[in-house]
Amino acid sequence: MSELSQPTIVFAEIDPLKYAGPAWSPYLVGVLIGVLSMVTFYFSNKPLGASTAYARIAGIIGLLLAPKHTRSLKYFKDNPPKVGWELMLVIAVVAGSFLAAWSGGEITGQYLPAMWQERFGSDSYVLRTLVAFAGGLLMASGARMAGGCTSGHGISGTLQLAVGSWLSAICFFVGGVVVAKMMYAL
Amino acid sequence: MSTTNDHSNSGASTEARPQVASEGSLLQGLVFGMIFGFLLQKGGVAKYHVLMGQLLLVDFTVVKVMLSAVVTGALGIHLMHKAGLVELHIKPTRYASNLIGGLLFGIGFALSAYCPGTGAAALGQGNYDAIAMMVGMIAGSYLFAELSGWISRNIDPIGDRGKITLHDYLPAHRTVTVAGFAALLCGVLIAIEVLPVR
Numbered sequence: 001m002s003e004l005s006q007p008t009i010v011f012a013e014i015d016p017l018k019y020a021g022p023a024w025s026p027y028l029v030g031v032l033i034g035v036l037s038m039v040t041f042y043f044s045n046k047p048l049g050a051s052t053a054y055a056r057i058a059g060i061i062g063l064l065l066a067p068k069h070t071r072s073l074k075y076f077k078d079n080p081p082k083v084g085w086e087l088m089l090v091i092a093v094v095a096g097s098f099l100a101a102w103s104g105g106e107i108t109g110q111y112l113p114a115m116w117q118e119r120f121g122s123d124s125y126v127l128r129t130l131v132a133f134a135g136g137l138l139m140a141s142g143a144r145m146a147g148g149c150t151s152g153h154g155i156s157g158t159l160q161l162a163v164g165s166w167l168s169a170i171c172f173f174v175g176g177v178v179v180a181k182m183m184y185a186l
Numbered sequence: 187m188s189t190t191n192d193h194s195n196s197g198a199s200t201e202a203r204p205q206v207a208s209e210g211s212l213l214q215g216l217v218f219g220m221i222f223g224f225l226l227q228k229g230g231v232a233k234y235h236v237l238m239g240q241l242l243l244v245d246f247t248v249v250k251v252m253l254s255a256v257v258t259g260a261l262g263i264h265l266m267h268k269a270g271l272v273e274l275h276i277k278p279t280r281y282a283s284n285l286i287g288g289l290l291f292g293i294g295f296a297l298s299a300y301c302p303g304t305g306a307a308a309l310g311q312g313n314y315d316a317i318a319m320m321v322g323m324i325a326g327s328y329l330f331a332e333l334s335g336w337i338s339r340n341i342d343p344i345g346d347r348g349k350i351t352l353h354d355y356l357p358a359h360r361t362v363t364v365a366g367f368a369a370l371l372c373g374v375l376i377a378i379e380v381l382p383v384r
Contacts, residue, residue, distance in 0.1 A: 019236075038262040051302040090303070092215065096221060109314075131297050144327060146287030178293075
């Protein structure tokens with residue numbers, strides 16, 4: 001009789017640890033990213049950050065479609081759309097990650113991550129697209145409001161002991177943990 | 187420093203072309219981005235299950251990478267700044283915007299599982315769903331820009347403390363504060379190693 005109650009909680013047993021972890025020690029990678037941030041401060045006079053690149057693309061598209069309106073917005077007045085260091089950085093991250101995955105035999109080449117499929121089904125393309133899009137929408141709004149993302153606040157800001165960066169980074173994880181638990185553990 | 191070599195100046199206000207930074211600046215961005223992406227992938231933080239495992243509090247790879255980077259960078263950049271080699275880049279502390287924006291970001295982080303940097307790395311290793319997140323990021327950035335005037339007038343001023351750091355609150359010498367802080371974060375990393383998590 002207890003068999004009937006089993007299937008309803010089956011997804012609570014999804015275990016992220018059964019999939020492969022990092023190829024290199026996370027401590028080694030962290031130290032090297034710390035050194036990289038010293039290098040970018042020294043050579044480029046810029047902190048590592050990723051979210052600004054997306055705002056630059058938004059501004060460039062805005063200039064093409066509605067130049068007058070785009071230029072009238074406060075954010076783009078303060079931060080004019082620009083093909084610059086930040087945008088190149090994120091484009092190159094894609095290439096650098098490809099090299100790392102290729103050299104380590106870790107190319108995935110799939111739209112639905114295995115863990116997502118286990119929870120939401122192997123044909124949940126539309127759901128994944130909508131959820132990932134909504135996630136990006138919220139992250140960009142949040143990052144611009146807070147002033148940075150997991151890189152800009154979470155690494156570059158916190159390592160300078162900036163109070164707002166620590167507050168933002170903690171909020172990233174508080175919001176993230178609550179929603180992740182709702183998606184996978186409830 | 188090398189960003190003033192622009193094609194258009196502010197006088198050409200009807201032009202629809204974006205500014206373009208100098209070749210040197212673009213090249214530096216490319217080189218450092220390649221290294222950053224390579225490291226993110228090797229650190230496992232381009233993987234959906236590693237990022238989601240962190241938010242489910244069973245896989246602490248993300249925190250290990252971040253805190254190791256912070257400890258290294260905090261000590262290194264403090265010493266370089268002391269030696270006059272680098273300028274600091276402190277973002278302003280605005281309690282309401284940091285808190286609300288931070289929580290919004292966190293909700294989006296869980297939904298996509300990729301953050302702006304690791305999402306680019308996820309795409310590089312072949313997680314094509316990161317494209318949906320990136321399109322969302324571009325749309326969200328424009329949405330924020332639409333609201334940026336209102337937010338800067340109504341939300342940013344709440345708890346606006348300027349560019350404050352822990353140095354402003356602690357009476358200790360800056361070097362002592364940084365060293366103590368690095369030691370504290372190392373303690374956190376050791377504590378995580380003791381926990382039954384990855």
